[in-house]
Amino acid sequence: MKARVTVTLKNGILDPQGKAIEGALKSLGVSGIASVRQGKVFDIELDGADKAKAEAALKAAADKLLANTVIENYRVEVLG
């Protein structure tokens, strides 16, 4: 089974990397960009076909390792 976990910074948390990308895009002449925030995405392949079990494993993985829940939100999607 395939799944995707997307980790993004919470609102209000400063994102210097995003700001740097914003500046770089301006320097490169890409116009119309107001702001950029960077996050991470994890494409995960799971054993077995039990969707509920997969979601539980992914939630555990995100809480324990993939996301810092103090400053980041995560979203789990099981793609089937």
Add this chain to the structure above:
Amino acid sequence: MKARVTVTLKNGILDPQGKAIEGALKSLGVSGIASVRQGKVFDIELDGADKAKAEAALKAAADKLLANTVIENYRVEVLG
């Protein structure tokens, strides 16, 4: 207008970071994970309301800066 650009490694490109995450999840006792590949996600806020113009700007941004198209694929979604 809001948009999201997702950058992932092409198939066949080694992902040592993903492998390390896989190993760490195993050590942490999260079971059922067969493989992990890491990518990046950019949440972008755009000026104006012209969807076609926004898509063109995002494509330019991805080609010039956000993705290394030799080893990475990218996907642009305009969320409206």
